[in-house]
Amino acid sequence: MTLGPHAAFIIAAYAAALVVVLGLISWVLADHAAQRRLLADLEARGVTRRSDKAEAV
């Protein structure tokens, strides 16, 4: 397969898509880790949600 005289445009388009998709995946994973960390920190300090208390009764 040859990309012809406009190869730079084709490669740039696929590279941009790769960067954006990897960026989205990284953002979602980092956000999940951050929220899990915050929840664990609050629970370690004994803070629980009202619904958790209700479930424990």
Add this chain to the structure above:
Amino acid sequence: MALIDLANPTRFLALTARILPWLAIATAIVFAVGLYLVWFAPDDYQQGATVKIMFIHVPNAWLAMAVWAVMSIASIGTLVWRHPLADVTAKAAAPLGAAFTFLALLTGSLWGRPMWGTYWVWDARLTSVLVLFLMYLGVMALWHTVEDPSRAGRAAAILTLVGAINLPIIKFSVDWWNTLHQPASVFRVGGPTIAPSILTPLLVMALAFLLLFVTLHFAAMRNEILRRRVRAMWLMQAHAAS
């Protein structure tokens, strides 16, 4: 499990924990198949190899509009039933829709330069998609401006529903006005005008991007539910301390 049960955030979290790995695997497989088909797809008789840009441009353009449609349906859920998962759905979808719209604009520009001789023209299709991108940024800014998620959700829902007017304008802009952009060639009366050798990789890539959106959307919704739990616990801690 009835569909209505998934509207419970705790049940939704349990569901996403089970299905997210499978969705991620399915997305990777369909992308691999799609890129394989793209690699061996024939060149267009007029555009040559630049037609390969279409395989990422078109799926992103479709998703740009589809994600706003998802947000619009969720916004009705927010305004009519005030269901917390409805605005979680809309909020989680907005950055994804913005990214897909950005990619549609960028890859369109990169396709336009060699084919039209310009990166950009202010015609109806390109301008209405740029407006869609700006509306995504506006909704995201609104979510960050209002601290209370339920108030932010209602404000964002109104803006989203107003913005939905842009969707038919984008779709029919190529029919209503003179534009450099080509008319619809897949979803049109009379069927697709694209040869199967090019249509098949396009549809597989569209499925891959759709699966990517579903996977990332579920993951982002899960994150948003956890964020609201953190916020509720912070508020309880502050209330207990005062």
